[in-house]
Amino acid sequence: MNLKETIFEKFKDGIFLNTFCPHCKKQIWPPSNNCKDCFNKTVLKEIENKGILLEMSYSHIPKQENFFGIGDFSGIRILGTIVEKNIKVNDSITIYNIKIIDNKISIEFGNYNK
Amino acid sequence: MRKTTAIDSGNTLRFQKVSDQSLPELACKSIINILKETKIDKKEIDGLIVSSCSTEQYLGSIISEMININPKISTKIENLCNSGTSAIFLAHSLISSGICNAVIVTGIEKQNSPGNKLLWDITRGIYDLPIHWASLFAKTHFRYYNTSEEDLALVSEKNHKNANENPNALFYNKKFSFLDIMNSKKIVDPLKILDCCYPCEGASSILLVSEKFAKKSENPIWIKGISQNNQGASFANISSDLRSVTTTKTASKEAFNQANLKPSDIDIAELHDAFTILEIMAYEDIGFVEKGKGSKFIEQDSIHINTRGGLLGCGHPIGATGIAQTNEIILQLQEKTYNGRQRKNCSRGLVHNMAAAGTSSTIIILEK
Numbered sequence: 179m180n181l182k183e184t185i186f187e188k189f190k191d192g193i194f195l196n197t198f199c200p201h202c203k204k205q206i207w208p209p210s211n212n213c214k215d216c217f218n219k220t221v222l223k224e225i226e227n228k229g230i231l232l233e234m235s236y237s238h239i240p241k242q243e244n245f246f247g248i249g250d251f252s253g254i255r256i257l258g259t260i261v262e263k264n265i266k267v268n269d270s271i272t273i274y275n276i277k278i279i280d281n282k283i284s285i286e287f288g289n290y291n292k
Numbered sequence: 293m294r295k296t297t298a299i300d301s302g303n304t305l306r307f308q309k310v311s312d313q314s315l316p317e318l319a320c321k322s323i324i325n326i327l328k329e330t331k332i333d334k335k336e337i338d339g340l341i342v343s344s345c346s347t348e349q350y351l352g353s354i355i356s357e358m359i360n361i362n363p364k365i366s367t368k369i370e371n372l373c374n375s376g377t378s379a380i381f382l383a384h385s386l387i388s389s390g391i392c393n394a395v396i397v398t399g400i401e402k403q404n405s406p407g408n409k410l411l412w413d414i415t416r417g418i419y420d421l422p423i424h425w426a427s428l429f430a431k432t433h434f435r436y437y438n439t440s441e442e443d444l445a446l447v448s449e450k451n452h453k454n455a456n457e458n459p460n461a462l463f464y465n466k467k468f469s470f471l472d473i474m475n476s477k478k479i480v481d482p483l484k485i486l487d488c489c490y491p492c493e494g495a496s497s498i499l500l501v502s503e504k505f506a507k508k509s510e511n512p513i514w515i516k517g518i519s520q521n522n523q524g525a526s527f528a529n530i531s532s533d534l535r536s537v538t539t540t541k542t543a544s545k546e547a548f549n550q551a552n553l554k555p556s557d558i559d560i561a562e563l564h565d566a567f568t569i570l571e572i573m574a575y576e577d578i579g580f581v582e583k584g585k586g587s588k589f590i591e592q593d594s595i596h597i598n599t600r601g602g603l604l605g606c607g608h609p610i611g612a613t614g615i616a617q618t619n620e621i622i623l624q625l626q627e628k629t630y631n632g633r634q635r636k637n638c639s640r641g642l643v644h645n646m647a648a649a650g651t652s653s654t655i656i657i658l659e660k
């Protein structure tokens with residue numbers, strides 16, 4: 179399995195793994211076998227599931243009629259589905275569901291604690 | 293000393309939704325139109341760069357054989373929506389370094405191009421269409437600068453109106469009023485279907501020449517500045533501040549430095565309006581107007597913007613777009629447009645082309 183396949187496999191268990199550089203002590207996102215700065219080998223590490231909502235919008239696309247937004251989880255920025263109605267930009271958010279749909283990362287987040 | 297590059301002439305075929313023509317056939321049709329008109333001898337063409345997101349093999353050499361040229365270099369460039377000006381950048385480099393004297397750049401694309409979506413970018417999650425990132429840029433602009441859906445509609449109205457003067461535009465015969473645009477179908481808030489460009493088929497070609505060869509050109513247009521900036525590929529990772537497109541700001545600064553000019557020196561510009569919000573952001577990021585004042589710039593008339601109709605009015609055949617944009621500026625500076633879209637007294641123009649949520653942008657400054 180390559181790196182992406184390994185990470186996607188873990189999503190099935192609800193775990194969001196990303197690559198981390200032990201030398202620079204930072205997340206390397208999107209995942210990569212080597213740190214993009216020091217080029218040392220990265221290790222897999224679970225990401226923080228608490229973050230901030232940077233921006234949001236509403237999709238009217240059929241089968242995707244919902245709020246979505248861009249979340250920042252300690253430097254890992256990713257688009258996901260917003261499952262809370264009373265939410266605004268800069269609110270704290272928590273990832274509460276992750277899965278793979280059509281070989282894409284599908285995450286759901288809201289502004290409440292699980 | 294680094295030499296400058298001139299553009300001898302260009303050609304753009306009428307953009308359409310689909311046809312039964314192959315990519316090499318489209319390219320040849322457009323290139324032949326140039327070769328019939330130019331004073332540059334076909335035997336002197338020593339470079340052919342194809343711009344396309346197609347995965348078809350060996351297009352450069354196939355097209356070279358079909359028009360019977362034997363260039364020093366014949367290759368293909370793919371840089372998503374920014375392919376066309378990337379190919380022009382390469383042609384300029386070949387000429388200004390003295391390797392080539394006459395390079396044809398041809399942009400070709402079919403409507404179902406793989407370039408319509410970037411599959412690698414996992415940071416987009418399931419929201420992986422271009423309209424998703426464009427809507428988030430728009431939301432941020434609305435929130436910070438009070439830009440409105442009406443402002444976006446004004447951009448669409450202007451560019452579609454310009455397309456009605458351009459027989460090569462996909463929407464040449466389609467008229468859209470402000471209300472048609474405002475009432476068009478919502479896709480992703482705040483963007484409606486008429487805020488979005490339409491992927492289509494097209495071909496556009498251009499002939500770049502050295503200073504020496506430019507003496508044979510009837511009406512050469514000079515590249516005064518050309519710059520590209522690349523920040524990466526993933527939307528969510530690269531775009532930490534959705535108020536601006538960093539690559540456009542960086543490429544503009546460098547291109548204006550090269551040309552020793554400033555934004556107010558530009559008379560006419562082609563901006564990458566794949567979505568209406570992107571034109572407003574381009575006004576600001578290029579420096580035509582200060583950050584946050586983009587919506588006030590839509591109805592100004594000091595700089596002519598997107599006179600061919602932009603991507604909104606012309607359609608967006610990905611690999612051909614940057615070349616068609618450049619050709620519009622060439623035609624305007626040469627005073628060769630027709631159907632009433634010729635703008636008067638233009639001596640300097642600018643081209644802005646970008647890709648994948650603004651993760652790369654190119655700026656070209658041209659002068660007659």
Ligand SMILES: [Zn+2]
Pocket residue numbers: 199201202203213214215216217218
């Ligand atoms: Zn490191």
